[in-house]
Amino acid sequence: MKPQLLTGGEAVAHAMRQIDPDVVPVYPITPQTPIIQVFASLTADGRDHTEIVNVESEHSAMSAAIGSALAGARTMTATSSQGLALMAEVVYIAAAMRAPIVVALGNRALSGPINIHCDHSDSMLIRDSGAIQLFVENAQEAYDVMLLAVRLAEQVLLPVFVCQDGFTITHSAEPVRLLSDRKVKDFIGEYAIPNSFLDVEHPTSQGPFAMPDYYYELRHQQVDAMSAALPAIDELGDELSGLTARRYSVVEEYRLDGAERAVVCLGSTAGTVKDVVDELRDEGEPVGLLRICAFRPFPERAICAALADVDEVIVLDRADAPGARGPLATEVAAALFGSDIDLRGHVYGLGGRELHPEDIRAVIDGRSDRYVGLRSAACLA
């Protein structure tokens, strides 16, 4: 198909139309709104028969999604920021109950102060939840990875969040190639789960109470499922590549061959970094990029392998943890612990603060503060 001009949000809405989930319980929040609005208008035009449940809060959105997914219906939802924070309690439970819900997340800074723009603090909030998180770089990938996510969720039986940068991807129109409806249907296949709540012939009790004698073991199932997800992402990625001729993996290595310095980051920033890497390479600087595509499961081995030969790693965190290091830098450091690589962590872009190529250059050159772009004193607007 020819490329269409679509925002990331629209691209995901089209993916949803093609996936044609049975149920979508959802609650609006900027910048996720274009996803659900476009999807709703496609539904209103009769292209789809999804049961959209306009719930009264995100806590209920995720709760209804669990009820629906475990009742045997393919279920998706979408949210951002405060919405994710409000449903966080239930995201853990969705993972524990092995509900294969696909969530389109438009990453946005958490309050306070309230802000509608991008950072990754919302994703970071659920990093222990047992949910898979796949970050995408642009609108095309947002579309592609939604398809992959359906397969992945239903294979390993965990919720999968497809994380796209709020506004930067959700609201940016870019050329996107859609697959045909038929190819999508064939790729995703039929929905199936081991125990349907609606199977009245074989009644099950789902979500029991666990004492110390069993909690640990039940929780460990998710650790196991996450381990299975790592190869599954690569396998499904290969299968999808067959249809799109684009590559998907748990990490993307960009010009790391012979690189002495490597930037590590998530999401749309990687695109800007690529431009800078190309420039620096042209200038003779051996710089590369490692984009982490799967943040959960965290691809430690792939990271270590990709960075084995670099001297210095520069991690860009689009989230911070007051009183501690940036979450991504912390995890990369732990992964590389024991190597003799130098590692620097920088925080950037909180609440939608822009990161331009010159900022990235400054970071790579070591001319930047730990908090990139932070104003410590007044300056002219």
Place this chain on the structure above:
Amino acid sequence: MKPQLLTGGEAVAHAMRQIDPDVVPVYPITPQTPIIQVFASLTADGRDHTEIVNVESEHSAMSAAIGSALAGARTMTATSSQGLALMAEVVYIAAAMRAPIVVALGNRALSGPINIHCDHSDSMLIRDSGAIQLFVENAQEAYDVMLLAVRLAEQVLLPVFVCQDGFTITHSAEPVRLLSDRKVKDFIGEYAIPNSFLDVEHPTSQGPFAMPDYYYELRHQQVDAMSAALPAIDELGDELSGLTARRYSVVEEYRLDGAERAVVCLGSTAGTVKDVVDELRDEGEPVGLLRICAFRPFPERAICAALADVDEVIVLDRADAPGARGPLATEVAAALFGSDIDLRGHVYGLGGRELHPEDIRAVIDGRSDRYVGLRSAACLA
């Protein structure tokens, strides 16, 4: 005063009676209940004039606490597990609005499956929130640190969570020495905040909307406040020591002198580890313990200094992150990055799974699995 037999929960309730906060909005949840029940019964007996607000959910408990604290009233609350998960969204905002709320947290495993026993997954959920988290080892320290927390919160203007292990501390009766009411009053002083919401003569707007031009800077105030909290904890600890003759700091070093191996952990487990360390030392094994008392702010420097001379660090995480390492081990690794210390991370005790001295010995000896005490195959009960 003579020691009294009190559970951690009761000890904290007595601290609250002595602190005599103006407002306590609270919602019940096991294992926090003894705290609020004992406190309520002390109030019903007329010893206290606190306005207890029995809210309808934890989300409202923290929300009401913000309204109250910023209206100029000393405000405390208490929660556990799902309660903390439900209020998580608002904890971030409390920190951003600089509301000095003191929260007694009875650590309990997050669902699912639902479980009422101890682990630290609830604390970990809010590790990026900007709230301070102080972990205590026993009932006495739970009492002491509640007093310290009031001063700390009001000095650095951040919420402070006093984290005690659910059941293991909240429900275990131990000898606790209370200070006299007068000493407590003198120590904590009067409540004061920079801008009261009720100051109708000097109206302020609190909780505004921030665009990318200001979000980053506003959020950075919390990073700054956290930096200020580190020395503040030690200073206030010294001041409190003057009254109790017990020590408080961001970390506790136990027999690290000459230690080749060091265990790092949080909370009540440290007590059990101390017994094991003593035993091993008696047997000639150079082993020590580093207990992290302030988990937020994370005392990186103190940790590095304390562990500078050991060969191997063994981090015990009472929480896990499916698809990644244990959160504490990750942060300790990042702190020690670049050193040539060996580091091992173990997960233990999820959902109240017991950790006995023999388990700790096995961990130290390297005879234990990464997941301590996890059953991978059936065994006799």
Place this chain on the structure above:
Amino acid sequence: MSRLKTLACNECGVPPLGAGHSLCQGCGIPLVVRTVLDSIAGPKVVVSATGCLEVATTRFPTTAWNVPWMHVAFENSAAVAAGAESAYRALRRRRTLDGDDITFVVFAGDGGTYDIGMQALSGALERGHRFIFCCYDNEAYMNTGVQRSGATPFGASTTTSPSGKVGLGKMQERKDMTAIAVAHHVPYVAQAVASHWDDLSRKAEKAAAANGPAFLNVLSDCPVGWGHEPREFKRILDAAVETRFWPLYEVDHGAFKLTYEPAERVPVERWLDGQKRFKHLLEPENGDLVRHIQRRIDEDWDALVARCS
């Protein structure tokens, strides 16, 4: 007695909630659950909110439930049921699910209904999901040790509204959840009590037949939290009805109807008496409180009777 045989027959030898749970001796909840479920012919699935019922019936790896049952959390049972019911409708429409019509039933305590579960319930009622939300209302958070809830009646002592040297129990009125549900203009709302099982059974039947959300608010005793011997349960619950503290009525498509009329006006002391949580109210110095309670009961009763006519 033929209704009881029908119920027994609906159960077909397999009680929906079976033996072997760890609810207290004499707990009122199972009676509510079994009466409601046994009154519904055909397959049914159950969603439970966190609370005594959930905690005590499904300790892993066992379950006391013989019908499909799901628990997710405390505050979201209506949302979980709404999700499952939406899935059901979607799958039916797409013809990928067959079999007899399934009835969706939620059981939640008063905490999971009046307080923390209120919003999810209200939203589900507004959206019109076809399900029965049954609150077993034992007037406090029992599972966590008898704390005050929105359903705790005025004056009752709980661990968070204790009577004491200065405390007199809960000092707010009970939230009128039945009226709130009625204000949602759903097809069927009823107030019932565990001890009038036949009345409850009839209401459950109507609720199951309603073409949209139905709400049942069932007063259910808790010997532990109320402070009485289990065997007293019927005397006490009946007193709630006879004193008009807990009128039995239904609102069917907006039409109010008393389903049981106490013969005469029985003073509220009959209800307060014999429950430890009310003991302090019966001290002579607290006569004013009792009179206040009686006045509210009388007013509410008159207002209800007015709407029933």
Place this chain on the structure above:
Amino acid sequence: MSRLKTLACNECGVPPLGAGHSLCQGCGIPLVVRTVLDSIAGPKVVVSATGCLEVATTRFPTTAWNVPWMHVAFENSAAVAAGAESAYRALRRRRTLDGDDITFVVFAGDGGTYDIGMQALSGALERGHRFIFCCYDNEAYMNTGVQRSGATPFGASTTTSPSGKVGLGKMQERKDMTAIAVAHHVPYVAQAVASHWDDLSRKAEKAAAANGPAFLNVLSDCPVGWGHEPREFKRILDAAVETRFWPLYEVDHGAFKLTYEPAERVPVERWLDGQKRFKHLLEPENGDLVRHIQRRIDEDWDALVARCS
């Protein structure tokens, strides 16, 4: 007109919500806010829920508010106000705060009231905090781009209930939030409209005087979301009242009273007409929907009139 002078006088030259906010041209919200606040003599403090009002009046580092104002999140404005009011009572009792009595006012949109803010509100009403909760009800989530809320009327097209080739707008009835508040048995509840400022003003006065929680549900237009020119606002809001779609009434300690009686029965088309969100309803093939809406209005009106007598 002396009431307007009183309001002007209460304002003392400093409007509580001043100029320089970024609400849309002709937005109905400021009228609601100023009428309510100006009707209250003495100091007042305001809590806002996330929504158009909050986002557009306090872009850091500026504020359009001249009275103390606080925002925490979307769903918890009633809880925040409850906390502040509890602090106020505690500090008053401890005599560490003096000055004139402060009135606590919450402003929240319909989303922050009917849906996501419902539970916090219900809890605060039950606990009896002394505050006014004022919903500016513009019948959708406007701030995020006109999505359906519990307050969106049947048939209205929104971005999540769009009319289209098969969609006909929202297919559920509007949640009756005023009735739900009434069912909480609080001292004062009223339904008002932005265009009848005098009626609203009187109600705000009563709400401020109530010895406990008061709830005001004020229909407020949104030219953007409803699809009309700003100058049409009065015609349209008045039509909501005249067609009896939005009756003006109050419930003072349980006593119902219509505060304005439309002279004659005006067909609902008068209200639907001129608003883009209802356009599809007025297509000939959707006559059934309009008749359905009219029938519901008539029934609800009769039921309301019955309670008012």
Place this chain on the structure above:
Amino acid sequence: MPDLLGWRELPLGGVVEPHEDQRPHTGSYRTGLRPAVDMSKCVNCLLCWMYCPDSAVRQEAGHFTHIDLDFCKGCEICAEICPVGAIEMVKE
């Protein structure tokens, strides 16, 4: 005592199927008294069956059969409710 299963052996997501025989025998909750039924008095009204909180009263095809003492917690409700006094609480 049953075996405790390892994590690999547990049902996915902790889903439980009803197995009457694995349920804890809550008959041990009884504190000295147990119900004894005088079948000659019983009129088969099934009230005891309905009211028993522990589903310990068994019926077949609408006929009272017996009380399952493995599960009866001895709450005395059946004895209280029986309209003909057919159930008496007796010492264990």
Place this chain on the structure above:
Amino acid sequence: MPDLLGWRELPLGGVVEPHEDQRPHTGSYRTGLRPAVDMSKCVNCLLCWMYCPDSAVRQEAGHFTHIDLDFCKGCEICAEICPVGAIEMVKE
């Protein structure tokens, strides 16, 4: 354009005090029309003051004074509402 402040200079917790002069001049939202008042017709009913969504109508001691065009967004509501037709929308 005002300076953008650095984080050290910001008020704690982002608390804002009202400063009328720092507020954005929303008069620029007008799209061609502005209200013009014929003071000779005005009967001082203050309805325009009450109804103006932008608090742009000014009064003093209960007397209409003027419309602040720095903030008036030109919504036409005042013109619509004025009972005596004293306000007209005119081209800028």
Place this chain on the structure above:
Amino acid sequence: MIEVRWHARASQGAKTAAQLLAEAMLRAGQHVQAFPEYGPERRGAPMRAYTRIDRRPIRRHDSVTHPDVVVVLDPSLVHESDVTEGMADGGLVLVNASTAPPELTGRNVRCVATRDNVNVAMAGAVVAALGEPSSNDVAEAAVALLGKKANADVLRAAAKEGFDA
């Protein structure tokens, strides 16, 4: 360190018994720890509680797996599970019964038949068995802990009954 495990039915007062023993020992200058085991079980269900007693501060925070003393408040529990689990051979079992249940044959069993205030009486019996502190100490501990809910003389009598049994 002496470790005591209490077996009872929920609401029989094992938690209080464990604390009572601790309180008595604390008054006698010992370091102590007392805690119950919690589950979803309700009135009537079997449950356990623990008391630790030592001359030095008690720091460990794990449950007791190898008790020195086991106290059984309800003898019927002996049929349901092995109350001596983890106890060394010489360990003492105190049972609230007039004769030792057959399941405990071969164990060092002491029977203490009490009826009212079982928990107080059994705490008294443990104190007696441990040889310290005095009958008086445990009686006063009982009054301090339970005096609000029960008559002081009755409590003293119960403690003494157990101590002397």
Place this chain on the structure above:
Amino acid sequence: MIEVRWHARASQGAKTAAQLLAEAMLRAGQHVQAFPEYGPERRGAPMRAYTRIDRRPIRRHDSVTHPDVVVVLDPSLVHESDVTEGMADGGLVLVNASTAPPELTGRNVRCVATRDNVNVAMAGAVVAALGEPSSNDVAEAAVALLGKKANADVLRAAAKEGFDA
């Protein structure tokens, strides 16, 4: 890469204009990106949007700070802020006005006075200024993007008007 910045008032259609230009360029085989700047501002408030055009895939995801072309849909905006901010001296400013505002003196200004469908017309004008693709391409792009909401011929006319202006 060509970077275009659009200045308009909220609801004047700058977002659409930016997309329209991108759509026309995409149809002509270019790589594109189009996005608006979002804030809490409402109808009437000043806002910006951006279009990027390149022969190679566009990967960067930051906002445009150094535009090659600036398009001003509402000339009054010129008084409020410096619309040429960040633009190199030779950059082109397209203004929807009949005469160049004095603020833009010294700039390379082209005036395109349009009244209806301002955004479509101005997109047409940008295409004309960039020299590609054809007037037809932008007209068809307008129909593709807006055909549901507006009459196709009117759209085509507007695009042509701008292109030819």
